[in-house]
Amino acid sequence: MPIYEYRHKQKPNKCKDPFEVFAAIKDDTIADCPLCGQPVERILSTFTGKANIFADSNLKEKGFTKLVKNGSGGYRKV
Numbered sequence: 550m551p552i553y554e555y556r557h558k559q560k561p562n563k564c565k566d567p568f569e570v571f572a573a574i575k576d577d578t579i580a581d582c583p584l585c586g587q588p589v590e591r592i593l594s595t596f597t598g599k600a601n602i603f604a605d606s607n608l609k610e611k612g613f614t615k616l617v618k619n620g621s622g623g624y625r626k627v
């Protein structure tokens with residue numbers, strides 16, 4: 550079962566950072582900390598590093614802009 554690492558977006562918080570989450574499904578990501586309810590983000594780990602290179606937050610950090618096609622035939626920035 551894959552392990553995903555998360556960290557809190559806001560600091561300080563009362564939880565351990567980063568923390569690990571077991572996920573049964575690959576895309577089963579969480580948005581809020583199960584303990585304190587604050588927003589969290591998934592970070593690179595030794596298990597998921599390659600899969601996460603093109604994550605939105607990672608692209609933004611490296612100066613890329615990701616465009617997603619919308620329903621009306623245009624593109625929007627994400």
Ligand SMILES: [Zn+2]
Pocket residue numbers: 557562563564582583584585586587
């Ligand atoms: Zn927390």
